[in-house]
Amino acid sequence: MAQQGNLTPADELWMKDLTLVFVFSGGGDGGDVGDGEGVGLPRKRVLLGMKKRGFGSDRFNGFGGKVEPGETVEQGAVRELKEESFLDAQAMEPRGQIYFEFEGSPKVLHVHVFEATAWTGDAAESDEMRPEWFDVASIPFDRMWADDRFWFPRLLAATPFTGYFLFRGEQTILTHVLEDGGDVSFDRLRTTALKQLQEQ
Numbered sequence: 001m002a003q004q005g006n007l008t009p010a011d012e013l014w015m016k017d018l019t020l021v022f023v024f025s026g027g028g029d030g031g032d033v034g035d036g037e038g039v040g041l042p043r044k045r046v047l048l049g050m051k052k053r054g055f056g057s058d059r060f061n062g063f064g065g066k067v068e069p070g071e072t073v074e075q076g077a078v079r080e081l082k083e084e085s086f087l088d089a090q091a092m093e094p095r096g097q098i099y100f101e102f103e104g105s106p107k108v109l110h111v112h113v114f115e116a117t118a119w120t121g122d123a124a125e126s127d128e129m130r131p132e133w134f135d136v137a138s139i140p141f142d143r144m145w146a147d148d149r150f151w152f153p154r155l156l157a158a159t160p161f162t163g164y165f166l167f168r169g170e171q172t173i174l175t176h177v178l179e180d181g182g183d184v185s186f187d188r189l190r191t192t193a194l195k196q197l198q199e200q
């Protein structure tokens with residue numbers, strides 16, 4: 001049986017809502033990306049940001065952060081995209097939800113993943129992020145959070161997903177569960193993941 005480590009009892013966990021927004025482009029001539037090329041076109045390139053400071057720094061990621069009091073999750077997603085990349089989202093589609101638990105911590109990050117399906121503006125560097133377009137065939141997973149390589153294929157295919165990841169520190173995934181469907185119960189995912197961990 002694998003060591004369960006320092007896990008918080010289920011009734012002592014609490015959730016924090018965070019957003020994570022991805023922007024895709026249809027590609028084109030490889031020059032100026034232009035204004036929201038919309039969903040339905042082939043996803044040729046994805047905009048990622050190199051996080052310059054704070055949680056997850058020195059990694060590429062989508063754009064996002066904490067949902068503020070008084071705003072909806074979607075409003076938070078639009079605001080963070082603007083603050084971190086200077087793009088204006090005209091339409092957002094929910095793509096998935098990911099729950100992150102860290103060994104030894106009662107706080108669960110509930111990350112709402114969106115795609116900005118219509119947007120305007122040109123991405124530019126902010127205090128927090130240095131944006132860069134990547135071909136979807138060469139996404140830099142070795143410079144991203146370790147969980148991203150699991151769910152990114154579903155994001156690229158616009159297949160709704162829900163995931164649970166248990167981390168030890170910020171590098172090591174102890175166990176995870178990923179399912180199709182955008183709103184799978186956290187309790188069920190966690191129970192399944194911890195059972196897997198026990199059986200390892």
Ligand SMILES: Nc1nc2c([nH]c(=O)n2[C@H]2C[C@H](O)[C@@H](COP(=O)(O)OP(=O)(O)OP(=O)(O)O)O2)c(=O)[nH]1
Nearest residue numbers: 018019020054055061063064065066109111145147
């Ligand atoms: N791709 C990926 N993103 C993650 C993971 N874990 C995690 O919190 N995120 C995202 C969710 C948020 O977009 C971001 C963390 O937000 P944050 O708390 O650092 O927010 P922030 O620096 O923008 O701070 P603030 O502006 O909200 O104050 O990282 C992960 O494992 N993979």
